[in-house]
Amino acid sequence: MGVFPFVVVAWILAVGLYGIVTSRHLVHQIVCLIVVQSSTYVLLLGVGYRRGAAAPYFSDVSVHTPAVDPVVQALALTDVVVEAAVTALLLAFAVQAHKRFGTLDPQELVQFKG
Amino acid sequence: MNPAVRRWVFLAGAAGLAAFYLWGLTGLPGFGSYPGPYGDIINRIAVAQTNATGVVSAVNFAYRAFDTLGEEFILFAAAVGVSIVLRHLRGERQRPARDESMDRNVAPTSDAIRMVSLILVGPTLVMGWYLASHAQTSPSGGFQGGVVLATAFILIYLAGEFLVFERISPLAAIDAAEAVGAGGFAAIGVSAVAMGLPYLTNFLPLGSRPGAVSSSGTIALISFFVGIEVAAAFVVIVSELLEQTLLSRQESR
Amino acid sequence: MSMSGCAAVIPHSAPLGLMNVLQVTILILVAAGATVVVLVRDPVRQVIALSVYGVLLAVLFLAFQAPDVTLSELTVGAVVVPLLLLLTLAKVRRREE
Numbered sequence: 001m002g003v004f005p006f007v008v009v010a011w012i013l014a015v016g017l018y019g020i021v022t023s024r025h026l027v028h029q030i031v032c033l034i035v036v037q038s039s040t041y042v043l044l045l046g047v048g049y050r051r052g053a054a055a056p057y058f059s060d061v062s063v064h065t066p067a068v069d070p071v072v073q074a075l076a077l078t079d080v081v082v083e084a085a086v087t088a089l090l091l092a093f094a095v096q097a098h099k100r101f102g103t104l105d106p107q108e109l110v111q112f113k114g
Numbered sequence: 115m116n117p118a119v120r121r122w123v124f125l126a127g128a129a130g131l132a133a134f135y136l137w138g139l140t141g142l143p144g145f146g147s148y149p150g151p152y153g154d155i156i157n158r159i160a161v162a163q164t165n166a167t168g169v170v171s172a173v174n175f176a177y178r179a180f181d182t183l184g185e186e187f188i189l190f191a192a193a194v195g196v197s198i199v200l201r202h203l204r205g206e207r208q209r210p211a212r213d214e215s216m217d218r219n220v221a222p223t224s225d226a227i228r229m230v231s232l233i234l235v236g237p238t239l240v241m242g243w244y245l246a247s248h249a250q251t252s253p254s255g256g257f258q259g260g261v262v263l264a265t266a267f268i269l270i271y272l273a274g275e276f277l278v279f280e281r282i283s284p285l286a287a288i289d290a291a292e293a294v295g296a297g298g299f300a301a302i303g304v305s306a307v308a309m310g311l312p313y314l315t316n317f318l319p320l321g322s323r324p325g326a327v328s329s330s331g332t333i334a335l336i337s338f339f340v341g342i343e344v345a346a347a348f349v350v351i352v353s354e355l356l357e358q359t360l361l362s363r364q365e366s367r
Numbered sequence: 368m369s370m371s372g373c374a375a376v377i378p379h380s381a382p383l384g385l386m387n388v389l390q391v392t393i394l395i396l397v398a399a400g401a402t403v404v405v406l407v408r409d410p411v412r413q414v415i416a417l418s419v420y421g422v423l424l425a426v427l428f429l430a431f432q433a434p435d436v437t438l439s440e441l442t443v444g445a446v447v448v449p450l451l452l453l454l455t456l457a458k459v460r461r462r463e464e
Binding site: 004005008011012015016018019024025027028030031032034035038039041042045046049053054055057067068073074076077080081084087088091094095098104 | 390391394395397398401402404405406408410413414417420424427428431432433434435436439440443444447448451452455456458459
């Protein structure tokens with residue numbers, strides 16, 4: 001149980017990268033990028049976890065209750081929302097690429113220059 | 115480089131990376147044994163210092179507010195970027211929304227979906243407002259509240275009222291709301307500087323009780339502005355992508 | 368309407384063995400979900416898989432005692448991102464007609 005979450009993080013990262021490398025459709029590639037990003041959230045929260053501790057909210061428990069790390073949660077929180085917006089930007093690029101080149105196959109798109 | 119070669123190169127690289135990663139894992143302190151002092155210190159002093167019982171939001175909007183400002187501007191830039199990238203290309207003409215929605219041969223939205231979606235708009239708005247304004251008391255905050263607020267707009271679109279959605283989200287007003295949200299956050303920081311304190315110091319009165327709605331000084335205010343900005347950004351993004359389906363093809367090249 | 372009971376949603380005083388089993392199960396499900404999302408090649412079906420994966424991730428974050436991140440992931444990953452993807456696919460498909 002000691003390193004199992006981090007092995008899962010590595011697996012998700014590897015699977016997502018494999019999807020990006022072997023993709024034949026731009027939107028499929030973008031979804032695989034989302035999967036890669038999600039591995040970082042799991043890593044952040046896995047690092048801050050303390051066995052037997054509670055969430056860092058103290059409205060009903062005393063301040064000295066053992067709690068997990070709030071800093072990594074704050075990072076992961078803004079991460080999730082902001083990367084959704086960046087995904088939207090990538091999708092906008094995909095739409096324009098389809099308009100200009102007529103294809104969404106990344107292995108054909110790479111042959112266009114300019 | 116054909117696909118098979120690409121796949122083998124990737125697998126070779128991934129094998130090397132996996133070897134390094136597993137070697138690094140052997141030195142980790144193990145899952146569940148968080149050793150660092152930073153989290154413990156913040157957990158102990160945050161409630162006393164900021165009167166906010168939601169420590170994660172206190173970290174987001176007070177201790178690391180500068181990071182959050184940067185992240186919010188990434189969001190802002192992404193929304194503006196979507197608007198710019200999806201500008202009308204030369205030769206594209208926008209058909210009026212009414213014509214477009216009438217001659218698309220899609221099935222009309224079923225009554226069940228329309229009813230449920232429209233019923234849920236009110237509670238979603240209230241939920242989003244609650245989340246955006248209670249950052250300091252419980253698991254909530256500007257980011258989640260803003261997305262839920264944007265979802266209320268999206269529900270109207272899902273109920274099949276595409277024309278209503280177009281009318282209640284005029285891009286000029288939503289862009290202005292987004293700018294107000296982003297600028298408001300930066301302005302709160304600047305007003306701290308105007309009082310002689312470091313940028314983004316929590317200078318408003320902290321309130322009487324920890325966890326009350328009007329407590330924790332600038333945390334609640336910043337969270338409110340962030341909620342407005344995130345909601346407006348997502349409505350802009352969805353509007354822009356929706357508008358793309360209205361453009362007709364004019365192959366004038 | 369206070370959500371202050373969140374600290375007791377996943378009881379942190381539960382026997383340590385029980386907590387571990389939940390976390391291990393959900394981690395395995397998340398790994399399987401990621402594999403499924405990548406291996407589904409049709410973009411529209413992949414969007415559904417991504418939505419389910421988002422919900423699985425949200426449960427994982429809850430098991431890691433992070434309710435704030437759970438809220439974000441639920442709203443973003445199960446609603447907004449699949450919507451954006453479907454809009455893009457609709458736009459691309461119209462052009463191909």
